[in-house]
Amino acid sequence: MFEAVLFYLFSLVAMVSGVGVVTMRNPIASALSLVVCFFFLAADYVLMDAHFVAVIQILVYAGAIMVLFVFVIMLLNLRDGDHLTFNDIGRRSVVGMGTAGLLAIGLFTAIGQLPVLVPAAIDLDPAGPAYGTIAYIGTAMFEGKFLLPFETVSALLTVAVVGAVVLAKKEI
Amino acid sequence: MTFEDTLPYLVAVGRCVFAVVFVMQILPLLIWAERKGAAYIQDRPGPNRAHVFGIRAAGLVHTLNDVVKLIMKEDIVPSHVEKRYWAAAPVIAMSVALCTWVVVPFGDNFMGYQLKVSDIDGGVLFVLAATSIGVYGVMLAGWASNNKFSLLGGLRASAQMVSYELSMGLSAVVVFLMAGSVSLSTIAEMQAGPIWNWVVFTPMGLLAFVLFWTAAFAETNRTPFDLPEGEAELVGGYHTEYSSLRFALFFMAEYANMIVASSVTATLFFGGYNVPFVTPAMLREHADWVLMAAAGAAPLFLVFAVLAWKRQSRPFYQALPAGDARLKEPKVFVGVWVGAALAHLAIGAAGAMGVASKLSLNFATFGFLENTAIFGPDLVTAVVQVTVLAAKVLFGCWFFIWVRWTVPRFRYDQLMDLGWKRMLPLALANVLAAGIWVAFFPNGLLATLGLK
Numbered sequence: 001m002f003e004a005v006l007f008y009l010f011s012l013v014a015m016v017s018g019v020g021v022v023t024m025r026n027p028i029a030s031a032l033s034l035v036v037c038f039f040f041l042a043a044d045y046v047l048m049d050a051h052f053v054a055v056i057q058i059l060v061y062a063g064a065i066m067v068l069f070v071f072v073i074m075l076l077n078l079r080d081g082d083h084l085t086f087n088d089i090g091r092r093s094v095v096g097m098g099t100a101g102l103l104a105i106g107l108f109t110a111i112g113q114l115p116v117l118v119p120a121a122i123d124l125d126p127a128g129p130a131y132g133t134i135a136y137i138g139t140a141m142f143e144g145k146f147l148l149p150f151e152t153v154s155a156l157l158t159v160a161v162v163g164a165v166v167l168a169k170k171e172i
Numbered sequence: 173m174t175f176e177d178t179l180p181y182l183v184a185v186g187r188c189v190f191a192v193v194f195v196m197q198i199l200p201l202l203i204w205a206e207r208k209g210a211a212y213i214q215d216r217p218g219p220n221r222a223h224v225f226g227i228r229a230a231g232l233v234h235t236l237n238d239v240v241k242l243i244m245k246e247d248i249v250p251s252h253v254e255k256r257y258w259a260a261a262p263v264i265a266m267s268v269a270l271c272t273w274v275v276v277p278f279g280d281n282f283m284g285y286q287l288k289v290s291d292i293d294g295g296v297l298f299v300l301a302a303t304s305i306g307v308y309g310v311m312l313a314g315w316a317s318n319n320k321f322s323l324l325g326g327l328r329a330s331a332q333m334v335s336y337e338l339s340m341g342l343s344a345v346v347v348f349l350m351a352g353s354v355s356l357s358t359i360a361e362m363q364a365g366p367i368w369n370w371v372v373f374t375p376m377g378l379l380a381f382v383l384f385w386t387a388a389f390a391e392t393n394r395t396p397f398d399l400p401e402g403e404a405e406l407v408g409g410y411h412t413e414y415s416s417l418r419f420a421l422f423f424m425a426e427y428a429n430m431i432v433a434s435s436v437t438a439t440l441f442f443g444g445y446n447v448p449f450v451t452p453a454m455l456r457e458h459a460d461w462v463l464m465a466a467a468g469a470a471p472l473f474l475v476f477a478v479l480a481w482k483r484q485s486r487p488f489y490q491a492l493p494a495g496d497a498r499l500k501e502p503k504v505f506v507g508v509w510v511g512a513a514l515a516h517l518a519i520g521a522a523g524a525m526g527v528a529s530k531l532s533l534n535f536a537t538f539g540f541l542e543n544t545a546i547f548g549p550d551l552v553t554a555v556v557q558v559t560v561l562a563a564k565v566l567f568g569c570w571f572f573i574w575v576r577w578t579v580p581r582f583r584y585d586q587l588m589d590l591g592w593k594r595m596l597p598l599a600l601a602n603v604l605a606a607g608i609w610v611a612f613f614p615n616g617l618l619a620t621l622g623l624k
Binding site: 062063 | 292294307315330333
């Protein structure tokens with residue numbers, strides 16, 4: 001009961017700050033509400049026993065990626081409504097809503113299929129006490145059927161990093 | 173609700189209070205140590221004027237004055253700042269610094285309760301996550317101040333902290349590989365017993381420690397990496413526009429971060445709360461002997477008492493006019509040291525009585541607690557472990573101070589070169605080496621060679 005109340009409370013804050021990301025005029029305020037959104041999502045993950053995902057959410061998204069976002073905003077020294085007027089936003093909102101709606105339908109369809117996919121792929125007990133812990137995820141990742149996809153993704157990321165450096169630097 | 177029902181909540185509150193008090197008590201001591209240490213290294217007396225009724229306590233009273241000054245000063249809010257973010261920045265900096273500490277164990281367990289604030293599965297990952305959030309305090313302060321020096325300080329801080337986080341995280345990975353866990357409690361347990369069980373006494377552990385410790389200097393913005401507040405170039409860096417308590421929060425956050433960095437390093441590489449060569453089980457079994465050994469410290473305090481007494485013959489005290497309040501200072505200190513010696517003798521006597529009566533410190537009179545038989549030994553063990561951790565943390569903090577007054581500041585390009593081109597490749601190679609090491613010697617080198 002108490003956990004459910006907390007869950008909906010955190011979700012509410014996450015949603016409000018998510019809306020804040022697109023409605024705030026100040027770029028820094030917008031970026032910071034995304035950080036708040038990530039925080040409360042992490043809190044929701046903890047309530048769902050996904051401790052590892054929660055910590056990584058903070059470490060990678062709030063702590064690294066968003067720091068870079070804020071860093072770039074500061075470096076460019078963007079201020080309130082520097083680049084967008086309300087008319088711009090008004091005209092583009094229809095297209096934006098349409099795209100967001102399509103994305104939402106796609107996501108819901110994908111999530112709807114998830115419960116069918118996951119138990120078949122992981123041999124571990126999803127209801128056990130270790131569910132969501134680092135040991136559980138590590139075992140699923142490296143001893144289960146996800147070893148090849150995992151390593152492929154890391155190779156892909158390395159290629160992407162090298163590619164970005166090559167594209168960004170004229171002379172190496 | 174009965175006492176048994178409320179006990180878990182009391183324990184939770186007690187853990188939080190202890191964790192905050194531990195940091196907040198070491199903090200003023202560190203500010204004093206910084207000033208006295210700087211003075212010692214620069215061959216000058218350091219702060220020695222402020223006093224309470226003639227007692228100067230080697231400059232400790234200056235810290236007290238500092239607190240009063242920072243609270244009483246006017247809180248100036250410059251008209252050009254972004255008020256909301258500007259006000260939030262110091263709060264973020266300080267609260268994050270205090271939060272980071274929650275996963276560090278300050279003892280193994282007491283009456284069945286783990287001696288740490290929270291048993292998060294993430295362990296050290298939580299420390300890294302919390303540190304990365306700490307960047308926001310500095311960044312926001314720099315941006316919201318609407319001042320180019322502050323902004324430059326904030327930018328430097330964020331770039332530097334993001335860069336060094338990588339080496340820091342990878343060095344911690346080496347310890348995870350060796351311990352097979354990310355929990356700081358497990359890592360501390362692994363290092364119990366002989367001193368060569370400490371992670372720092374393995375080749376990979378030593379390199380990981382050097383990298384981790386260097387990165388810790390960058391993460392806490394301490395010299396030689398204190399470019400975010402480089403006063404020669406940036407006035408005061410990100411905290412230029414802050415005064416009064418808001419400045420105090422940044423100031424305290426820096427020292428709180430030092431304490432956190434030292435305690436995480438002590439736990440990862442130097443055995444945490446463990447006494448070298450003494451396992452927690454040995455401490456519990458021989459709690460009486462531990463108490464008796466405490467009496468051994470009594471002569472040390474008596475030596476201090478004699479030294480304090482001899483101070484009276486110094487020219488400084490001889491030259492003071494009769495009736496000067498400072499004349500009674502050495503006598504007060506003699507009293508303090510003799511009192512400490514007597515207290516230690518009393519503790520030793522309690523231990524001796526425990527041995528003589530074979531009571532083994534049952535404390536059976538505390539009938540309201542279950543397992544009264546383990547209350548005494550657990551109390552002794554907890555006190556010893558917290559003291560040992562505090563000693564390691566204080567040494568780490570002293571190391572921070574020592575380096576600050578010895579090594580000059582880096583240039584910014586040198587800082588980035590060191591972080592990305594030297595430390596990151598080394599840390600990556602170290603992870604690989606540690607992986608191979610663990611694969612070939614899963615139980616440690618000594619066990620594999622049959623020496624243990």
